[in-house]
Amino acid sequence: MSGFAVFSGNANKELAGQVVKELGVKLGRLKTEKFPDNETYVRIEEDVEGKNVFIIQPTCNPANENLVELFLIADAAKRAKARKIIAVIPYFGYARQDRIVREGEPISAQLFAGLLRKAGVNEVVAMDLHSSAVEKFIRPETHLHALPKIQSYLERKQAKKHLHALPVIADYLKKKGLKNLVVVSPDLGALKNATEQARVLNADIAVIHKKRISGSRVIAEKIEGDIRGKNCVIIDDIISTAGTMSQAIGILKKLGAKNVFVAATHGVLAGKAIARLNKAPVKEVIVTNTIPQKEHRKKLKKLKVLSVAPLLASAISKMA
Numbered sequence: 379m380s381g382f383a384v385f386s387g388n389a390n391k392e393l394a395g396q397v398v399k400e401l402g403v404k405l406g407r408l409k410t411e412k413f414p415d416n417e418t419y420v421r422i423e424e425d426v427e428g429k430n431v432f433i434i435q436p437t438c439n440p441a442n443e444n445l446v447e448l449f450l451i452a453d454a455a456k457r458a459k460a461r462k463i464i465a466v467i468p469y470f471g472y473a474r475q476d477r478i479v480r481e482g483e484p485i486s487a488q489l490f491a492g493l494l495r496k497a498g499v500n501e502v503v504a505m506d507l508h509s510s511a512v513e514k515f516i517r518p519e520t521h522l523h524a525l526p527k528i529q530s531y532l533e534r535k536q537a538k539k540h541l542h543a544l545p546v547i548a549d550y551l552k553k554k555g556l557k558n559l560v561v562v563s564p565d566l567g568a569l570k571n572a573t574e575q576a577r578v579l580n581a582d583i584a585v586i587h588k589k590r591i592s593g594s595r596v597i598a599e600k601i602e603g604d605i606r607g608k609n610c611v612i613i614d615d616i617i618s619t620a621g622t623m624s625q626a627i628g629i630l631k632k633l634g635a636k637n638v639f640v641a642a643t644h645g646v647l648a649g650k651a652i653a654r655l656n657k658a659p660v661k662e663v664i665v666t667n668t669i670p671q672k673e674h675r676k677k678l679k680k681l682k683v684l685s686v687a688p689l690l691a692s693a694i695s696k697m698a
């Protein structure tokens with residue numbers, strides 16, 4: 379390695395391995411272990427002075443552990459006189475608390491964005507951030523989207539860094555050659571991305587009106603758009619407890635959809651998600667590997683995992 383080094387915390391070593399393979403470099407040497415009292419210890423075991431240091435670490439479950447590890451690696455790189463520290467956070471956890479809904483709550487997305495800067499992070503490469511509020515908090519140099527429009531923008535510019543996984547998902551869906559395709563937005567919040575995906579896939583669009591009852595319970599109230607007898611793909615940024623997706627699948631099937639697919643960038647798959655998706659009349663659950671999917675894949679046979687490693691590697695190579 380010369381002018382840059384790529385390190386990985388423990389959050390998603392498989393993805394980090396794929397990224398460095400794409401880049402044709404080796405992962406930087408980093409020791410991570412636990413102190414006897416379970417505090418985290420890290421040590422960068424090579425010279426990073428004057429280099430651009432990339433740290434690949436989605437802040438997925440266990441989010442608290444992964445965040446602390448990321449802060450410590452960044453601090454270590456800063457003290458080792460790295461030129462610039464770039465946190466590559468394919469999944470930015472704690473993003474859904476991006477505003478105060480009930481008095482007395484924190485804004486976790488803003489807090490952790492601030493702590494990243496305090497730890498020495500100069501730039502962030504992010505992918506499909508939950509909301510524009512989160513984007514403002516972390517001001518990512520790179521917010522990766524898998525949308526071709528933004529991809530080509532990335533090609534033209536020196537990597538703006540909010541990446542989107544939608545082109546990756548679009549390519550996969552195109553190869554399926556599904557006829558009479560409708561892209562379905564599971565709520566109004568996901569409509570912008572779903573509309574862009576429908577444009578790329580040359581498909582129709584439909585939108586579900588969703589009401590959230592609690593963190594894990596939602597109700598799909600009604601749908602706008604023609605889905606009867608059609609192949610439907612529901613697109614969202616996150617599948618967490620799959621409450622949103624299972625309600626959406628249910629209403630689509632009830633109203634006569636032919637086949638239903640679901641796709642999301644981040645397969646959090648927490649709580650009852652796997653059980654719900656196993657039970658749901660859905661053909662395929664498509665996610666990317668921003669979060670490790672090995673264990674999920676064992677329990678959910680209809681899970682298809684697409685890799686975002688080439689997108690991340692391309693962004694890194696432009697910033698290196």
Ligand code: R5P
Nearest residue numbers: 567616617618619620621622
């Ligand atoms: C909501 O704003 C998000 O885009 C997702 O729809 C939501 O986080 C999914 O959560 P769950 O899978 O628990 O319904």
